[in-house]
Amino acid sequence: MSAPYASPAKKTAPSAALQAMHKLGLVRDIDLALHLPLRYEDETRITLLRNARDGDTVQIEATVTQCEVQLRPRRMLKVTVDDGTGECVLTFFSFYPSQQKSMAVGAVLRIRGEVKGGFWGRQMLHPAFKAAGGELPQALTPVYPTAAGLPQPYLRRAIASAMQRVQLPETLPPGTPPPVMNYWGENGLQPLMGLREALHFLHHPTPDVALATLEDHSHPAWQRLKAEELLAQQLSQFRAKRERALLKAPVLRVPTPEPGTLTLVEQFLQQLPFGLTGAQQRVCREIAEDMARPLPMHRLLQGDVGSGKTVVAAMSAMVCIAAGWQCALMAPTEILAEQHFGKLVGWLEPILAPLGKKVAWLSGAQKKKERAAMLALVASGEAALVVGTHAVIQQQVEFHNLALAVIDEQHRFGVAQRLALRQKLAHAGLEPHLLMMSATPIPRTLAMSYYADLDVSVIDELPPGRTPIVTKVISDSRKDEVIARIGAQVAAGRQVYWVCPLIEESEALDLSNATATHTDLSEALPGVMVGLLHSRMPTAEKKAVMELFTAGIMGVLVSTTVIEVGVDVPNASLMVIEHAERFGLSQLHQLRGRVGRGAAASACVLLYSVNDNGRLSDTGKERLRAMAETNDGFEIARRDLEIRGPGEFLGARQSGDALLRFADLERDVALLEWARELAPTMLQRYPHLADLHIQRWLGAKSEFLKA
Template sequence: MPTTRRFSQDPAGRPGAAQTTVKAASSPARQALLKLGLARDIDLALHLPLRYEDETRITPIASAREGASVQIEGVVTGSQVQLHPRRQLVVTLQDASGSCELRFFSFYPSHHKTMGVGVRLRARGEIRGGFWGRQMLHPVVKGASAELPAALTPVYPTVAQLPQAYLRRAVATALARVALPETLPAELAPPALVFDSQNGLQRPWGLRDALTFLHHPAPDVALAALEDRSHPAWQRLKAEELLAQQLSQLAARRERDQLAAPVLRPAAGAAALHEQLLAALPFQLTAAQHRVVEEIARDLAASRPMHRLLQGDVGSGKTVVAALAACVCIDAGWQCALMAPTEILAEQHFAKLIGWLQPLLADRGRGVAWLVGGQRKRERAAMLEAIADGTAALVVGTHAVIQEQVQFARLGLAVIDEQHRFGVAQRLALRKKLLHLGQEPHMLMMSATPIPRTLAMSYYADLDVSTIDELPPGRTPIVTKLIADSRKDEIVERIAAQVGAGRQVYWVCPLIEESEALDLSNATATHQELSEALPGVQVGLLHSRMPAAEKKAVMEEFKSGRMGLLVSTTVIEVGVDVPNASLMVIEHAERFGLSQLHQLRGRVGRGAAASACVLLYSTGDSGRLGETARERLKAMAETNDGFEIARRDLDIRGPGEFLGARQSGDALLRFADLAGDTGLLDWAREAAPIMLERHPELAAQHLERWLGGKSDYLKA
């Protein structure tokens, strides 16, 4: 395979050594390798098979069981192209025990010749029975002259234009060439990673031992141990991966601890901005809110940058906690930025913060700025000027906050709401932008998707985590009902009753317009249907493709109470706060994720009225829900607790998908499982600080091997 040599660090991390990389040439296969992230030899060596095929043995045709995938060998005794019922090549293969028909519905004329009568062939595929005897449909066929392989044949994850044969050669070449010196000191050897051979030999599995075995396992290995990743070779890889993940998190935290940040101490007395805000609020903070406010205040008063995740269930009051942190920052003479993933959420924050803080800031000659992509030029210019000269003490906006022309005078605190909705590249851009006069701002990231403690300790080991585990008093419990979409007429009657009683209703659809690919209700058609079914009710439509001004006008109509029913896509998932809304209908609920369903349900129950969430589901042509969809809907019906929802979501999806690959690029786990590999995880947590302190060079080599250029993602 053509390569280029780059003198920097080899895959083991030795400075000055040659690192062999895949050449970025025009070959589609090479481009496909890069698309898979297989740029270095070590990347290819760590690209492990999805499954294996056994080409090490020949099964007599008469012994092949129906439904089994086997390899047979014999002589072609018949080969003909049949035209009925459809054009197909039918080849009869005969061995000493019997015969089998090979059928090909897609073939070239040359295939008829290469599988001609008298040719000896091997065919591998699934045996099917039938009236005419044993058959294989589209088997893999090769000549019978080659020796049988000594190991199982790997089947790798791949993409279009990257054939398995090419990928197997590339992996084998890279594995033979890559340097794999051991990076684990003997004193930190992982537990229970030994050979268990028949002659009693026991020694630790090395990384090369493990990789060579997993790419080419012996045919007598227990496939179950490979598939469930309990084999010692898998254990060795999982141990190394978990150690790299813990090392990277710990190294990122230590690096950040060496940076300087502005010391933001809260002012004392009744004149302090945060005290004035507390006095002006029409509600009292919960004990959980007071606790996290104190945790954040301690971080802001330190000279190292705060890097804290604030998590809490829908409606737990994270925004007011962020506002109090902003007050501390502003009182200390610095600016605060709050970035939200959507304009609707940013507008919600802006409206709340304007109401809370603008009167207090006006007395100090400062204000709150608003920055989004669709602003008019004059308004945007005024906002940019206020941000640059420091008049804007608080800046609220979308990703527009990180655009190049935005220059802060003295930015001391950045708050990122629904941080998981931002990509890693966006969060990195924000962090780099915020560097000012040699100091790094404090960062507070908020999420309404609670992370279970074990997961937080592992995936957010580089962060401090504050949790609001208490809802404000007076929140009405939401009743959740699962209803088949065949009963949609009953729901429309319920909506009419709710609107007649002065309440308001959301109806959420998964698509904006009709799609040929997915037979789902779409917002525009549903809006028209409900408008016709509910004469006299003002029915609004909201989706992400509408102009910003139109979206704002629709939301104003709904918030004012003049609009009884709002048909929307998931654009209302977070941030929308209309206390008078008491009914949420989610159509095709089986297509939504559990966290998204919980977020949508949280748009109701925000006032004193009894509220309900109806999950309309469709069973499709099969007449039944899939297992995963059924588990999600069951969880929604059984609990309103966001932490329990998160636990079940983790069980259903697994850690990597649950976290959205930490949105994404962080060194997430490809091999290890946080739920099942707790012993190895505990070992990695204990080994990481020891390795950083006693063996820093080996730690650097280990990180380079497993992360490559991804270590910067940890700074996001």
């Protein structure tokens, strides 16, 4: 660790405060320096009561004229103060005897709070106060994000102390041009503000600053912080990619067959019941070219719902197997992993069986005897492809010669889990090839920032025969109409999904639940088999329900979001999502993609409910409007990024790679492009400055980018 950022914050706090500081990640002096205020209070001036308007938050200096505890209508402390221009009553519903004593009649106080007018005159509810005296501050008072056991006064002192100790050497290379979006002055584009100057200003801004520029992060001081943060992210991503380029990986090339025979890959393509789309062929070539190099592939395969990522994964596995190595495919849920297993066995075993090879299955729910048999197949190499859930990375799983790992819905796995899988593959000084798949298209700004260390392949074409899905947004007051529509669909031989957000009743949230909805639909649709599926059911029970639905025996499946990804039932033509306003956009899009997989016209009904005031939240409206207006996964992803921020897309990746704290990927694209352009040059020409910069912002967290 580089010296300027190695020093921990001084441990002078009581243990509770220390624990709270550690919980907030405030360990080093630089952590405290970068812990910026949520908002500010203006304690630089005294306002006369006669000049205070109703609703203003002001600071007054006044003498206590009356102080008493009232017991009706409830116990409260009432303190009347007078500043010579008017009176104000301070009300405290929660107070200590020491506070009451410090507000005795005759005491002169400095009081800050919101002034409210009323029948009984001016009032303040629970204002902050202290004894008057001393000079007024020259800067705005910061209010920091905090935690239980860490009061603002202590945090302010700790940060002020850290700011005096912390070393902030300039890490930007000499002559670095400012980003285009940096502020314009009288003489044109101004240089970036120095980091120490920017931090000092943000911790203690002068009273004449336009508060709006602090709140919307447009002030030049904020520009410096955001530019620094984005540069650290880009440096760490590019460095991780450059370090991987120095590693060795198995060279996976399909051997030339005997004259008159087909390669394993050609056999695979020949026996598929469909042809690959142009987009699938293109990404298969990109992946095959990567695996044929002696460098570890680190590629993200993204494609919209139903674009055919599984067959691309199977094709990649065949290239690996044909080269004489093993492949593993890991999925986040047992339902999705089993679906992959069923498809891959059907596609690959006819080709693998004559070679004495198999597709193995690993899951946490396997019986001991079955699991032992599968582990033996994996260890011997007889299992050319291993499909499973998190069970694939458990300690007792030993591979014979694993060279390719495919991780489906990669954002559902934590960084530590992906690192564990990579360690499974490391042998003879070789690194694995890694193919990560996502059905949530990544918006451009996310690809430029959080996925800068990956090569990205995009399937931007749907297979022929996919029918467009009509999306309807309907109030839950019309639920009976929807149930009638379900009856008509089932009578026509179609199947229906009904998705609920909760499994059982919750006192905290008045939402429909899967169990109650299953009962209601069973009663409303006599003669129709209505199934129930949720994550708490035993594995065998879940499997039996899915088999009935997949076979077309079950007409309606009531489920939680356990069917969000991968479930493929071409006969299902109607998706009903209850309390749709509570779901994220990408999740709604995934659920919608469970229908429209066959030739029948398909629909998705988004049932929404309003609050007690008869209103739908603005965020809920935005989500439902986006779903109704477009089926394009990339547009859905862009809007979801606007509404919810990058956490929705990154999922568990953030457990190692911290989300951006200050920069906004939608608003700060120009800063991001500046950082992307500067990072490679800085790594090459100024490696010491790059290391210092990464340590300042990420510390040890940059190690997780290797996943």
